[in-house]
Amino acid sequence: MTTTTAPSGAAPARSSSSARVATAATVGTALESYDFYTYSYFAAFFAGPFFFSALGDAGALAASFATIGIAFVVRPLGAILFGHLGDRIGRRSTLLITIALMGVATGLVGLLPTGEGWALFGAIALVVLRIAQGLSLGGEWGGAVLLATEHADARRRPFFASLPQLGSPIGSVAAGGLMLVMFFGLGPEAMAAWGWRVPFLIAIPLIAVSLYLRWSIDETPVFKELAAKGQRERNPVWAAIRTQPGAFGVAILVALLGIGSYSLMNTYTMGYGVTALGFDEMQLLAAATIGGLLQFVTVPAFGWLATRIGSARVVALGAAGTLLIAFPIYWLLGSATFAVLVALMIVGGILPTASWAALGGTMQELFRGRHAYSALSVAYALAAVLSGFIPYLTTELGVLTGGAWWHPGVVLAALSALTLVGAIMAGRMRRLGDEDADAAQAAVPEEAPAPV
Incomplete structure (x- = not known):
């Protein structure tokens, strides 16, 4: 795709650079992940005493963890709402809304009043x-993937699709690292x-950066082609289903x-490692952080392989x-030992990361x-809701x-087998999304820079 130069006196043209677009997409998923982990730490340490102390210690902890689950429960509703908007008003416009909503809501949590007189309001x-x-x-991930891929050419599309997946390790490392530094400092x-x-x-401030990046890019060729031809679905969610x-x-x-492997490894295995295996919390957090840092290399590497x-x-x-490694x-x-723990977290993280990077x-x-925005968002949200129950199911x-060593391996093996079946079936289906993206890019004429 070429980037146009606006004539003098006109509004500056937005960028269609694949790298810039991918950056704009990735920043949003990073903020999503940062919020998730920041709030998870907050729920574990502070939310109960600040806002739910009237329920007693056990009730306050349960209520604080329930607020984590709320976001998963409403996620499919967000997927339907913003998926509809993404297929009706555009990928870029919808992602401006989702990132603004996420950033404002996250920032306002930090402004909530505390104290007995404010407990109910808080x-x-x-x-x-x-x-x-x-x-x-619910509306962020599907749009981010489409923003990255619908601007890219066919050869590089799988690589650019992997870049929004970097948002998860970026957010988790940033949140975990900041919490560690602040607790020690x-x-x-x-x-x-x-x-x-x-x-x-x-x-x-992260909202401002994210909004600027997304405002400065162009709408995707696929959506512009659909809008120009009057082919937007009136009810894209229903049309996709x-x-x-x-x-x-x-x-x-x-x-x-x-x-699901993220829920199993970074949520259940953390608690299991402390309560059943006797590891120190800081050891497990350090091992998980090392595994997260490794994803900065493995995610784009698997994207390149794709x-x-x-x-x-x-x-x-x-x-x-x-x-193959689920039980071992x-x-x-x-x-x-701690060294073996780190090695296991690395090995146990690399292989699921391949499935994550190419997802x-x-x-x-x-x-x-x-109807791609709706379809991707709803399917991903449903998978996320199912995965949200994995720590509970593994505990049961x-x-x-009787606490057999192999019980988490059963869950990891089941997730792997189901995804393997899905990947084989996906490989045999027509690449409808690629066909539409290729057709839309072929319909866009090459634009020469305007004379200065």
Whole structure:
């Protein structure tokens, strides 16, 4: 795609550079991940005492964790709402709304009043803000993937589809690293008094950066072509379900390992490692952070591999590899030293990361452009909701098996097998998304720079 130069006196042309577009897409998913992990730490340490103390210690902790779940519950509603907007008013315009909603809601959490007199107001406001964040989450990922891929040429599309996936490690490392630095630098008392607000308030300048990046880019060729030809769906969510029901099921299967392994490894295994295996919390957090840092290399590497062998094959490769190590990794974990723990977190992270990195490219290929925003958003949101129950289901399986070492391996193996089946089926389907993107780019004439 070429970038046009505006004539003197006209508004400056927005950029269609694939790199700039991918950056704009990735920033949003990074902010999404940053919010998730920042709020998870807040819920674990502060939300209960600040807003739910009237429920008692156990009730306050349960209520604070329930506010995490609220965002997952409303996520499909956000996917339907913003998916509809993304297929009706455009990818870029909708992503400006989602990032603004996310950033404002996150920043306002840091401004909530605390104290006994404000407990009820704070609790209600916190729930409302979490609902707003959950709605935004539902519309962010699908649009980010389309923004990155519908601007890219066919050869590089799988690589650019992997870049929004970098948002997860960027957000998790930023949130975890900031929390560690602040806890060590300020101490528990200062953190409880005012320090907890800082990670939320940082979201406000991040909004400005994200909005600028997304405002400065152009709408995607696919949507512009659909709008020009009057081919936008009146009800894109229903159209996607009605015309491509099989693709919906395949997309959910493809997404399960990439999303679910994160819930299993970074949520359940953390608690399991402390309570059942005797690891120190800081050891597990350090190992997870190292694994997150490694994704800065592995995600684009697997994205590059997808340009060579195809996105669906990379997803299948990650799923098959994870299936092979699912039981050995938990068998070794029971007697691991810290060095072995780090090694296991790295190995256990690399293979699911292959499925995660190629997830966007695989799902984008499945759906027609006219309802792609809705289809990607809803399928991803449903997979995320299912994955949100993985820590609970794994805990129950542990109870049923008497805490057998292999019970988390069963869950990881099941996720891997389902995603492997989905990837094989996806690889055999027509690449409808690519066909629409190729046609839209071919219809855009080359534009010469305007004379100065």
